[in-house]
Structures are given as C-alpha cells and as structure tokens.
Amino acid sequence: MIRQNSYTIDRNLLDYKLILGPEFIEFLTSLGLEHHWIDSGAGRARAMIDYVQDDFFSPQARVTALDSNTPEPHYLAELEKKFSSPGFRYLSGQRIENRHLDEVGCADLITDVYGPLQYSSTMDQVLERYATLLKPEGEIWTVQPVITFIYDRQNKEIRFQDWLKYVQGLTVHSVLSPHSGARELVLLRNEESIVIPKLALQSIYSGSPPLRKFTLLDS
Template sequence: MRQFFVFVFSLVLLFSGVTASASEQCSSLFLVQNWEVSSRVRKNKFVTNRDLYEYREVLHTDFMNSLSKLTPDQHWVDLGAGKANAQIDYIKSFSNPLSAAQATGVAYKLDRWFSPPKFDGKLQIKEGAFEQQPTATWKKADLVTDVFGVISYTHDLHTSLQKVFDLMNVKGELYIFTTNYHTSIKVGEKKSLSLMDFLATIEGIHVEGRYGTIKITKEIENVIVPSFELVKYVDDAPPSRTYIRSDLVH
C-alpha cells in the first residue's frame, strides 16, 4: 500500500509540473519515515521486562560498579525502561528504599494494568516519546542506561543524543547496548561511520567498548552533537537507520 501511495504521489507531481527542490524531497522523505517509526512504536512490540541481571550481562563491565556507587541524592535514568524491572530490582536490593539513588524510567507506553511501585518517591516512570519529554526540568543524571531502547529505535537520534548529554552531570556515565552496525552516519561522499565511531568524534565525551556495548563518560558541561538527519529507515528489531550530516543533505 505504501509503495502504491508513493507511486501515485510521484505521478501527481509529474503531471502537475511541480518540481520539488532537494530540501522539499528531503522533508517528504522524513515525513514518511516519521510515520513509519510512529506506527511501529504505537504497537509497542518491544521487550518490557528486562531485569537487572540482564543489564549486568549485556552492558559494559563497569556498569554494576558504577551503579553500586550511586548515592541517595544521585540519579539513574533508564531509556526504554519498559516496566522498569531493572530499576525495581535495584531499589529492592536496599533494606530501606531511601538509601537508593533516584531512578527514572522512560517508557513510551505502559500496559494499562501495570502500576509500578513508587518506593517512597524513589522511582518515577516518564511515559511517552523521550524526544518530547521536558528533560530540562529533570534532576541531572549521574547514570544513564539504554538497552535496545530510545537510542536504538528513535528516528530522531540527534535530538535524543543531545537531550541525553544535556541531562547528564559532568563525569556522568551513559551505558548503551545496541546493534552497532544497524546505524550509520554518512560524513562524506564515501565515508560512513558506525554509531560508536560517530560518538567517538563528539568533543567532550570519552567513548569505550565495542560491538554496540558502549560506555560514555561526559567530560565537559556543554557537549554539542553535530547535526545529522535521517535518510533511510528499515523497520526491524532494532531498525536499520542511515543518517547524513545536515550540511551535506541539501
């Protein structure tokens, strides 16, 4: 159906004598891709019950040590937290929940019958797209995790990364587990970078790890993510995405 729509739309443009500019073509592509992403996200076909044991197994080996060092006034944000099982496991490991760090789970959509425990205010769930969350009003994060979450699935990777780095404290750590080579960023006519290689080009962060198991330490206050835009999105779990530096698009 989508291919038929694109075909008909192309005929309309051809016979109406409309010649779209390169920027208009880009905009049309982005609108189609955004619809495709939103359609998949609305179905909520993701794993939502990953526990802390699984986080320990798949994230960078420094993760559990960093988590254990968090103090009660610090903050752990989990992107794509599902039912926040990992954060619930973490808080339950304390005899007194108030001894745990503040935990915020970002979940696009919760099951209607699911009501997560609040642990005297230590756990919050932010429901909805991360890109639209008012993260500037949140408590700064000392630890951020993403296990096949926002960073793997978002169409607007630039905004998501920028919001994450803005949210983090200096010396804060971001732990990512993703399929590294499903995401590529074109930075020249013949050069494409994997997600991890692209992250390593951003000034003010230190990147470690390999094969999609990534640890990032924020080293300066104002980290600026170079602009890039989506040019290809293939729906999968996780999707395959191709981006291009914005100054190379038009």
C-alpha cells in the same frame, strides 16, 4: 515479553548485567542517595524494580524510568502502590527528545539498553537530550547500534563509534561484553559544553532493532 512492534519491554537487572557487563553493576553500587539514575526506553522498568528491591544496593540512588509507550493502567497502578516513595518515578507517553530538564532532572547515570539510541529516527536528538540531562562527570551506558549506518556527504560510511568521536564534551569507552556479544559503550561527560554532530535520516525499515541510514550534516 515482546511488544507488538517487536522490541523487548521487560529486561531485568540481570539482563542489564549480561549486556553491559559486570562493570555496570559495580558502577551501580557506587551510587548513593545524592545520585540519580535515568533508564531511557525502560519498558516495564523491571531493571529498576530489581534495583530498588535489592538490599545489595544500599544506599540507593533516586531512579526515573522513561518510556515513550504507556504501560497498561493496572500495571501503572501496581507500580504506584509498590513505590509511593519519590525515590522511584515512571514517566511514560512521551519521547525522550521532547522531555525537558525541569521535568526529568539531572542524572549521574543514564542507561539506554536497546532503547531510543537503537530505535529513534532522530538519534542525534536523543543523544543531545541525554547530554542535556547528564551532570558533569556523569555517564551514559548503552550498546552500539547493530544495524545503523552513517554516511558523510561523499557517501562514505562512518562507524557509529567514529561518529561519536565528533562529539564535543563526551569521552567514549568501548568494551565487548563476553556474555551477550554486544559492544558496551560508556560515555563520560568531561566538558561543560557538549556539541552533537547533526544527522539527517535517509531511511528506516522496521525491525528489532530497525535498519536505519543517516547522513552526517556537520562535523
């Protein structure tokens, strides 16, 4: 399903496997009752619904689906009826940059599958909020933005992965998914303090995902 502004809102767990690779499913199986998975830009939360309904993943982590848009009231009512357990939450109507730790909770796993890191005009703030939510040794699974450009003050282009190298406190692992062609990125928190290099938006043009240009303010 495609929302009116042209982004997919119903990717399921198989889609996540194809995009992030089979290693992602292996990581999911390592999670248990004491863990917490946050899916940012979750759309209709199909991937998490598949996860909690599949006995293959047992025991299961607590899950929280986040999306800036609010689904239809009847769909929310359906989710509440199916998943009344505190182990499943759906928080909508607010951008991830504006959500607080005490509202969402700390996470062992954060996924962003063509979510805010691909669409937000404040990409650095998105990553900063993920870092705030991430537990020590926690991981962020995402994909490299495909039409996002970052330039330094001399107008020299910096690849997204090179920008991530400026980040203090996160180790980046990159793998090319054989099924989707997307470049899977796994960010591991390995320090207590995380510093995200600031970006200033130069321009953004609508698309799926949008074409964005940023300037690196510090390093």
